[in-house]
Structures are given as structure tokens and as C-alpha cells.
Amino acid sequence: MTPFNYARAADVGEALALYQPGSRFIAGGTNLLDLMKENVVRPERLIDISRLPLREITVQDDDRVRIGALVSNADLAYDPLVQGRYPLLSQAILAGASPQLRNMATTGGNLLQRTRCYYFYDSTVPCNKREPGSGCPAREGLNRIHAIFGASDQCVATHPSDMCVALAALEATVEVQGPQGTRSIAFKDFHRLPGDQPERDNHLGEDELITAVQLPSEGFATHSHYLKIRDRASYAFALVSVAAALKLEGDRILEARLALGGVAHKPWRNPAVEAGLVGKAVSHETFAAAADALIQEARPLAGNAFKVKLARRAIVRALDEAVLGGQRP
Known part of the structure; x- marks a missing residue:
């Protein structure tokens, strides 16, 4: 870890005023400190925002729920x-x-997690995300955990968050504040696909802070399920995960949401597939057809073709569980 300066902010305005090029904001630090220890990032200054008054969960006048950026995951x-x-x-x-990590990790920090690509964390090898233009060894190397959707020649990394997959399905909104004022970003637009700028994970400015996440009033409380497929039962990132949410009238689907994790540079959705479920009867065949349509876009690598079949089965299972109101993680 390289030396750095440290400053603590008392409010959002002070945090923004303390920012200068080469700075990083830090709250729980559960990802940033790992990156610093591995010399993946080398900030010149850390601005501690852990004391900012952003730890409330409140219901707004329009019945939306506002989650402060420093609310812990737990x-x-x-x-x-x-x-x-x-x-x-x-x-x-x-x-x-x-x-232990959920006790420290924050809502805003979860959105900003970096990929767990082997090559990104190894500063002795090239990585376009870490050093643009240096190459992407994952394309021809070890790529079992990498993307099957939305990748580019420059990067095949995946976004690691579980929380973000659910937020994508719920169509959350991200509140941001920076030197130019405040703005809101629809969750679907917050994270980026790698394209030819894989070093950019999202559309947040370096001098901007996430202040809150807002959830719409509709939470699909009766028919939703999150399914995570991983190599071991705990403390492992998803090979494939699915956030499934349905609104039903009898056995007919009025609305459907499907978001996948572990398969792309951002939580992956296909609005056309979701729209295709509307009006259909709940059945294994209906869900299998939706899964088939969604995985048509998959472009697997040599080491992760298994994810395509895994995703198909996970989608069907998650939708089945959502119909039943499944509560198992």
C-alpha cells in the first residue's frame, strides 16, 4: 500500500470541498482497502465520509422509500x-x-464495487480496466467466472454485487450530489458496459457522491425471489444469480422483472423478454420459453460456456420460486 493523506468530512458539502484529483471517498472500505493493499488503486488522499448524516431509511410523501448511502448492508x-x-x-x-462485511459495507459502496476478475487484482499482468490499452488476458486465459453478456474485446469482467441485481429488478433510482448540484440516475443507467472504456464502471463522476438510493412503492412483496448459484454455500461471488419479480392476477402475469448477476459488467436485463411474459399463464413452459429467449444473447468464452445452461435453469427456478413467494436466499 502506498502512502496517502487522510481527511474526515462532517457533511456532504465539506466532503465535496475536500475532493481534489487523486482523492477517493471512503466509508466502510470493504472493497477499496482490498484494492489499495493489492496496489490496484493508489489514492493520494482518502476522504472519510463515514460520519455524514446519510444513515436513515425513510418513506417519502409519494410512498417511495429512500435509503441513505451510508446505511449498512446489515x-x-x-x-x-x-x-x-x-x-x-x-x-x-x-x-x-x-x-462481518455486511456490518461494515454501505449501500452506496455496494454500488461501487469493482470486479473480482483475477487479472484485475494482479498488478503484475495487463488489464484494460486497470491500465487502459494494456490488454485483456482474461479473453484467452482463465475466464470461468467472466461475462457471457455485454462484454467487449477490451473487457470481459463481471460486476460482483448481489444487492445491485435486486435494485436493478426493482428499478431503483440513485441520488447523486457533486460540485454542479444534485441529480438522479435511473438504476439501469448507473452502471456501464465495458465497450472501449472498461476502466469506467459507472456514470458517477469522480468528484460526485452517492447520497441515497430510492425505491419505488411497488416492491413485488408477494411474488419475488433471489437465487444465487455459486461454488460454495457462503462468502462466494455468484456464477449466476437471478432476481425475479412478478405481479400476478390469478395465474396470469401482469408484470415481470428479471435481472441477472455474475454474467455481465452490470446487472443484466432484457426488457423485451420481460414484456413477453406479460399476459401469459404461469407455467414451467412459459418460464422456459422466457429463459430461452434471454440466453440467446449469450456469447460465452472458452471457460464459461457452462454459464449459459446454468443461467437458463436458474431463470426458470427463480421464476417458479417467485410464484410461490419463495423466501430462501
């Missing part, structure tokens, strides 16, 4: 309002990391 997952209205989000958070 507090969010076990909050009675979240468990009752957004069980999909609670399940997703509890499927990730460990209790």
Missing part, C-alpha cells in the same frame, strides 16, 4: 420495512459476503 437487509415491502432486496443482500 441494517438494510434486516430493516422491517425492507423485509416487508422489498423481500427481494433483503434476500439478495443476505446472499452476499459475510455478516
Whole structure:
């Protein structure tokens, strides 16, 4: 780890004023400190935002729920309002990391997690995400955990968050504040596909702070499920995960949401597939057809073709569980 300066901010305005090129904001630090220890990132200054007043979960006048950026993953997952209205989000958070990490990790920090690509974390090898233009050895190397959707010649990394997959399905909104003021970003637009700029994970400016995440009033509380497939039962990143949410009238689907994790540079959705489920009867055949349509876009690498079949089966199973109101993480 290289030397750095440290400053602590008391409010959002002070945090933004302290920012200068080469700075990084730090809250729980569960990902940033790992990156610093491996010399993947070398900030000149850390701006501690852990004391900022951003730890509340509140219901807004329009019935949306606002989650402060510093609400811990543990507090969010076990909050009675979240468990009752957004069980999909609670399940997703509890499927990730460990209790100790969930106690430290924050809502805003979860959105900003970096990929767990082997090559990204190894500073002795090339990586376009770490050093643009240096190459992507994952394309021809070890790529079992890498993307099957939305990748580019420059990068095949995946986004590691479980929470973000649920937020994508719920169509959350990210509140951001920077020197130019405040703005809101639809969750589907927050993260980026790698394209020819794989070093950029999202559309947040370096001098901007996430201040909150807003959830719409509709939480699909009755029919939703988060399914995570991984190599071991705990403290492992998803090979494939699925956030499935349905609104039903009898056995007919009125609305459907499907978001996949572990398969792309951002939580992966296909609105056409979701729209194709509307009006259909709930059945294994309906869900299998949706899964087949979704995986048509898959472009696997030599080492991760198994993810295509795995994703298909996971989609069907998650939708089946959502119909039943499945609560298992």
C-alpha cells in the first residue's frame, strides 16, 4: 500500500470541498482497502465520509422509500420495512459476503464495487480496466467466472454485487450530489458496459457522491425471489444469480422483472423478454420459453460456456420460486 493523506468530512458539502484529483471517498472500505493493499488503486488522499448524516431509511410523501448511502448492508437487509415491502432486496443482500462485511459495507459502496476478475487484482499482468490499452488476458486465459453478456474485446469482467441485481429488478433510482448540484440516475443507467472504456464502471463522476438510493412503492412483496448459484454455500461471488419479480392476477402475469448477476459488467436485463411474459399463464413452459429467449444473447468464452445452461435453469427456478413467494436466499 502506498502512502496517502487522510481527511474526515462532517457533511456532504465539506466532503465535496475536500475532493481534489487523486482523492477517493471512503466509508466502510470493504472493497477499496482490498484494492489499495493489492496496489490496484493508489489514492493520494482518502476522504472519510463515514460520519455524514446519510444513515436513515425513510418513506417519502409519494410512498417511495429512500435509503441513505451510508446505511449498512446489515441494517438494510434486516430493516422491517425492507423485509416487508422489498423481500427481494433483503434476500439478495443476505446472499452476499459475510455478516462481518455486511456490518461494515454501505449501500452506496455496494454500488461501487469493482470486479473480482483475477487479472484485475494482479498488478503484475495487463488489464484494460486497470491500465487502459494494456490488454485483456482474461479473453484467452482463465475466464470461468467472466461475462457471457455485454462484454467487449477490451473487457470481459463481471460486476460482483448481489444487492445491485435486486435494485436493478426493482428499478431503483440513485441520488447523486457533486460540485454542479444534485441529480438522479435511473438504476439501469448507473452502471456501464465495458465497450472501449472498461476502466469506467459507472456514470458517477469522480468528484460526485452517492447520497441515497430510492425505491419505488411497488416492491413485488408477494411474488419475488433471489437465487444465487455459486461454488460454495457462503462468502462466494455468484456464477449466476437471478432476481425475479412478478405481479400476478390469478395465474396470469401482469408484470415481470428479471435481472441477472455474475454474467455481465452490470446487472443484466432484457426488457423485451420481460414484456413477453406479460399476459401469459404461469407455467414451467412459459418460464422456459422466457429463459430461452434471454440466453440467446449469450456469447460465452472458452471457460464459461457452462454459464449459459446454468443461467437458463436458474431463470426458470427463480421464476417458479417467485410464484410461490419463495423466501430462501
